Amino acid sequence: MAIIEVENLVKTYKILQKQDGLIGYFKNLVRPKYKELTAVKGINFNIEEGELVGYIGENGAGKSTTIKMLTGLLTPTSGKIVVNGIVPYEKRIENNKSIGAVFGQKTQLWWDLPVIESFRLIKQMYKLPDGEYRKNLKKFTQILELEELLDKQVKNLSLGQKMRCEIAATFLHNPKIVYLDEPTIGLDVFVKENIRKFIKDINREKKTTVILTTHDLKDIEDVCNRIILLDQGEIIYDGDKQKFKDIYGKYVFAELVVSNKNGKLSDTITLNGCEIVEETEKSIKIKFNHEETTIMQILNTISNHCVVEDIHMREAELEDILKEIYKGAHKC
Ligand SMILES: Nc1ncnc2c1ncn2[C@@H]1O[C@H](COP(=O)(O)OP(=O)(O)O)[C@@H](O)[C@H]1O
Ligand SMILES: [Mg+2]
Structure with missing residues (x-):
């Protein structure tokens, strides 16, 4: 059975239409006017355990909206999502146990704490056994070159250093599924390569399912074997990366x-x-x-x-x- 099942998934946002001037201001208060924007228009896909999927499309295509629904942060307007046997927006806490997520440059690490303390807190939150924690920490530190960073406060790290720690934190509790929404934005090429290598290594070793959105298509070239291409809320290609290149290239x-x-x-x-x-x-x-x-x-x-x-x-x-x-x- 697929680890992620998405059926006829729709998300419509209600957007407040601002009315100008002072009268408009009061009108907004008394009788706000809304318009609707359908960001995701009835999409379908299944993802099997261990797949590395590039979820791509232009700005505003609906990628982040989809990922927010998959992680349980947003409730769909209609349609069905089952992730690892759970409906994510109904059981957010249970869903959180088996997933990891990175949203652009938002951090899940504690700003004022040394990195290692954040890792320890994550270990406790997810009740990760000592042995497992030590094994992951050692491996992640080595691949992502974190040795020098562990004792530094997060707020003192550069963007690339922070993202390497962020990625380690995301995978630390051995999530079955990881969502990475624009993780490489603003990073230099060496950090990007480092992160790509990490994702591939962990996927190979632990069969972690990864959904990756990115503007750097080298990320997709290097990491993913399947592409889902979204255009204005609709899927216009879903399949093998090589086949995509053969057909359209x-x-x-x-x-x-x-x-x-x-x-x-x-x-x-x-x-x-x-x-x-x-x-x-x-x-x-x-x-x-x-x-x-x-x-x-x-x-x-x-x-x-x-x-x-x-x-x-x-x-x-x-x-x-x-x-x-x-x-x-x-x-x-
Ligand atoms: N919270 C929101 N409220 C209203 N509209 C939104 C909201 N989030 C996203 N949108 C709109 O939905 C569409 C899809 O956005 P998004 O999912 O962020 O696309 P992508 O991640 O592919 O760039 C865009 O038109 C965007 O402006
Ligand atoms: Mg986005």
Whole structure:
């Protein structure tokens, strides 16, 4: 049975419509006007134990709203959620025992306490046995490089240091499911890599189910094997990450290093299935659909107008594909 079951899940927010001026102010008090915004529009998915799911979509797509409902922080307007056999918003405390969550830069650590004291409090709150605690602490300290930080007060840590401690705190009680809503925002690349490695290690060892939302698609590339893509409150793709790339990643990107270029090529030549994305005196960046043309055909045309000295090619990455999807019709 799936560890997370979501059926026809809907969340509609009621938003107070502000009325201007002094009269408006009193009108607001006496007869407030509301408008409705449906942030999540009847979504369905099941997640199996041990899956690493990237929950992605543009700003305002409804990702955080979904995660807040899954964690029990918000009650759905309609639909069904069962997480590990529990309806989260009905039994929040019971649900909390088996989950961990990070919401952006909000901290669950005690601001004025040394990090290690927060960890001890978490141990007590979750009644984690001594042996288990020590084992996790040792392992987490090693992977997340926390040694130097444990005795420092949380308020004195940098953003990256804080997030590493936050991640350790989230996984400390061996939660079966962890929700990470934008955990890597604002972090430098080394901290990001460190956190990604940690998530993968723990998932491999403990089969922890992880749902990750992020704007850094490298997080998804590196960590997740499944993608759920949300667009304006609806799921427009749910499945294997590689398959997603195979279906939608028709583009190949190439940068040509050139010399003796004769004017602006994008004004003078037409290339079927290929677009010149950027062009300078010495380089031409192109994007082409490999189902419609080949690099040889493109070079044949371009080399009539300049000398091609070098070529760098790369396949479309998740980010490129999503840009295309967001740019075009919204449905996949
Ligand atoms: N507490 C709230 N009250 C009213 N509207 C909200 C609230 N939280 C989110 N929204 C709206 O719901 C939509 C989805 O928001 P959110 O779930 O935060 O998206 P995401 O996390 O994908 O950026 C947005 O249009 C947002 O403005
Ligand atoms: Mg969000």
